[in-house]
Amino acid sequence: DTEVTQTPKHLVMGMTNKKSLKCEQHMGHRAMYWYKQKAKKPPELMFVYSYEKLSINESVPSRFSPECPNSSLLNLHLHALQPEDSALYLCASSLPGQGSTDTQYFGPGTRLTVL
Amino acid sequence: GDSVTQMEGPVTLSEEAFLTINCTYTATGYPSLFWYVQYPGEGLQLLLKATKADDKGSNKGFEATYRKETTSFHLEKGSVQVSDSAVYFCALTVNTGGFKTIFGAGTRLFVKA
Numbered sequence: 346d347t348e349v350t351q352t353p354k355h356l357v358m359g360m361t362n363k364k365s366l367k368c369e370q371h372m373g374h375r376a377m378y379w380y381k382q383k384a385k386k387p388p389e390l391m392f393v394y395s396y397e398k399l400s401i402n403e404s405v406p407s408r409f410s411p412e413c414p415n416s417s418l419l420n421l422h423l424h425a426l427q428p429e430d431s432a433l434y435l436c437a438s439s440l441p442g443q444g445s446t447d448t449q450y451f452g453p454g455t456r457l458t459v460l
Numbered sequence: 461g462d463s464v465t466q467m468e469g470p471v472t473l474s475e476e477a478f479l480t481i482n483c484t485y486t487a488t489g490y491p492s493l494f495w496y497v498q499y500p501g502e503g504l505q506l507l508l509k510a511t512k513a514d515d516k517g518s519n520k521g522f523e524a525t526y527r528k529e530t531t532s533f534h535l536e537k538g539s540v541q542v543s544d545s546a547v548y549f550c551a552l553t554v555n556t557g558g559f560k561t562i563f564g565a566g567t568r569l570f571v572k573a
Contacts, residue, residue: 349503376559387549387563388504401560435503447553448494449561451503 348372349452351436357458360426366455368419368436377419378449379411380435388435394419395441426459433457462487466550466564473540474572481535481567483524483550491552493517493526493533498547498566507535507548540571 380388393401410422439447467482496504508517513528550564
């Protein structure tokens with residue numbers, strides 16, 4: 346299994362809603378990532394988990410709350426989002442062996458629209 | 461700081477034409493370099509990578525060589541196909557206390573039949 350799955354594929358939410366994005370992989374990877382990608386822009390790193398511990402937080406607003414309950418699962422909890430948070434949210438995973446040489450495997454993304 | 465600069469697109473080519481997409485980088489230390497491809501409506505897929513100077517990454521007819529002296533990692537393909545139409549991202553990974561990947565702006569490629 347060389348796949349990273351993300352659910353849901355599409356999500357529309359109001360600014361007062363609370364929702365969660367889910368990412369799952371069964372490749373034995375121990376590093377997992379959340380990226381935000383706006384239209385026609387590159388992915389921007391949000392969070393990195395390594396061995397289920399948060400290792401990088403790129404100064405992301407607290408309305409985004411990541412969670413890594415186990416080595417296969419990564420969640421992104423959303424609360425009180427703004428319309429400018431509308432984007433494609435990509436999850437990725439990698440095998441933290443050599444570190445900087447590791448290939449990241451990306452999921453197809455969740456397209457989020459905040460009304 | 462660390463950064464990646466790619467040539468701006470879109471790039472439009474006819475089928476079987478030669479492709480070059482330029483990529484240069486700025487980084488402290490010894491980054492690994494990657495090319496990722498994103499097809500419409502999908503996530504990113506690794507196309508190729510190189511982890512040290514003078515390494516050549518290759519896959520599906522695409523090639524790129526890690527040039528430390530010119531801090532470049534240009535993507536080339538000898539004969540493009542319509543199915544190569546996609547957005548191509550050059551990226552580097554550096555150790556900043558955790559391993560962080562920085563992407564270039566992306567270059568959109570259109571290949572006409």
